[in-house]
Amino acid sequence: MKILLSAFSCCPGAGSEPGAGWNWTLQVCRRHEVWLLTSDEFRPQIERELPGNVHAVFIPSYSRWQWLKNRFIPGLDWLYYYWWQWKAYRAARRLHVQVGFDLAHHATFHSWRTPSFLCRLGIPFVWGPIGGGETVPGALRGQLSRKGRLLERARDLSQWVAVRDPAVRQTIRRASVILAVNRDTAEILPRGCSDKVRLMSGLAMTGEESAEPLPVGERPPGFVVLAAGRLEPRKGCALSLRAFASLARSHPDATLVFTGAGPDRERLAALARELNVAQQVRFLGGLPRRAQVLGWMKAANVILLPSLRDSGGLVLLEAMVAAKPVVCLDLGGPGEVVTDQCGFKIRPGTPDQVVADLAAALEKLAGNPALCESLGQAGRRRACEDYSWDKRGESMMEIYREVTEGRKLSTQNAP
DSSP: OEEEEEESSOOTTOOHHHHHHHHHHHHHHTTSEEEEEEESTTHHHHHHHOOTTEEEEEEOOHHHHHHHHTTTOTTHHHHHHHHHHHHHHHHHHHHHHHHOOSEEEEEESOBTTSOOGGGGGSSOEEEEEEBOOOOOOGGGGGGSOHHHHHHHHHHHHHHHHHHHOHHHHHHHHHOSEEEESSHHHHHHSOGGGGGGEEEOOSOOBOSOOOOOOOOTTOSOSSOEEEEESOOSGGGTHHHHHHHHHHHHHHOTTOEEEEEBOOTTHHHHHHHHHHTTOGGGEEEOBOOSOHHHHHHHHHHOSEEEEOOSSOSOOHHHHHHHHTTOOEEEESSHHHHHHOOTTTEEEEOOOOHHHHHHHHHHHHHHHHTOHHHHHHHHHHHHHHHHHHSBHHHHHHHHHHHHHHHHHTOOOOOOOOO
């Protein structure tokens, strides 16, 4: 078939959304000829590795996108993304006249709040996997900074607006199938479209990810807790610090390592000093290579990520592939990726209860290497069996066949 694939965010070898866009491209082109609509942000990387049966169409955006994101005016970058989608649609319409596509698929952005105008082409249209239906529980919003709480309220408003956005409603109405990455997102979509909503995680691993060994002497002695990801309010870094401070009282040789940059760095450093654990906390900043982050995962004893709002949780999946036990909150994507067999999912309640439960989980792991090993190996099996890109690609190809042949979609949901 001739497939039109829209992936605004797309980059070979990257993690997160750019990596997902590229891996969807690789999976689809294994079986079909692909026309890839994407931003020009990673054009050199894409052109170096572009398969022969993929035709890349770059829609200019990068310089303006970065300029708007740096203005710190909420909503400006999203408005430009709407405009980019409109430009992508106009390019797609011209291509469709020449090529005659069998199916259109919007892969990234992953957010349900941003429409895709490819639904107007009059051919089978697959939307997703999309996320963004999660919200920070009210009892835990006090863990956010003042700016973080304001941003969360603005996001609540954007959810309310998106449900009523004519472009979003049109995308929902015209989609042949909507792939939601978690139940939170599936439940926020209008009830009238429930018959074409399927759960499919947007997370997967290629099995070829490599970890870069740490330099000699870089790993701290003792029990190492790793918190990987951006230092921003919704990642629950303050909860991580408070739980670690409790662990540090019984394990003075333990170390908490943050890999990632972000606006919460100074606030977290001040909190570490307030909790008297500054000497046991390391901030590595944003590491330039994904392999370096994976190297720290292999060196750590446990991965801690109590995200207050997270559609996926790729960091946890990477940790599971590295055979490390994980500790997270039972929310959003992480709550669905992690099971009791491969880590600890903490019930979101009051801040004191969450911190106490996180600390108790870390205490159990710090005092039981055999438990760390068994949880880690179970997590690796789950990640390799249920979250491989090859398996994700097979599921997507079945969806393509169903929507192009007019068959009723299977009710079975992919993990």
